[in-house]
Amino acid sequence: MGDYKALALTGLGLVGGWLADLLGGWDTGLQSLLIFMAVDYASGLILAGVFRKSQKSAQGALESGAAWQGFFRKGAALAVVLIACRLDLLLGLNFIRDATIIAYCGNELISITENIGLIGVPLPKPIQGAISALKDKEEKL
Template sequence: MADLKLMALTALGLLGGCIAELLGGWDAGLQSLFLFMAIDYITGLIVAGVFKKSRKSQQGALESLAAWKGLFRKGVTLGVVLIACRLDLLLGATFIRDATIIAYCGNELLSITENIGLMGMPLPKIITQALEALRKEEEIKKGEEK
């Protein structure tokens, strides 16, 4: 049984290492992005499961489809980071991947802040105003798409 566990953990470690290498290495940017993604996902689950205030479902409650959509979105985010990393390799640069990671980190931080607000925790006024401005901008974009 110990051998099976060791083999499984070794395979998991190799897989994780290969994925990290494909994404440009396990540096501070990628670590931060993974951390922010995890915190966003967990706070989103708390908002839906405990507070029943999720904007991802009609009832505001936890729904497995909304949770899966969130995971798939995070996977697509990592796919975009992979593309940015490959573009850097083609161009002999490092700024495309870094800029992409920074942009997605900012997006995750906004989502975390929004989740914290939905939990009823007090937020500084400047953050509330920034979130409201982003929400209005998103509504304008959605209106233009229709």
């Protein structure tokens, strides 16, 4: 049984490494984007499943269709990051991918903020300031 587990984990590590390489490397930007995507998805599931206040379904409750749409939207955003990374390589640049990641991070943070607000949790001032700074940086790009 241990051999299968090691083989499965090795395969998962290889696939994860390959995907990270395709997306431009496992740097702070990609790590942050994936964390923000996971938090947004989880907060959306909690909002719909526990609080039944989702704006993605008619009843505000959890719906598998809305959950799958959210999942595929995240995948589409990562596909855009892949395209941005390839454009950087083709053009000999080093900012299209980063600008794309910053834009998506800002979008994810807005969505997280909306979800948390609907749940009823106030955001601390430093986080509000960081979101504002990220929005400003996104506008300058």
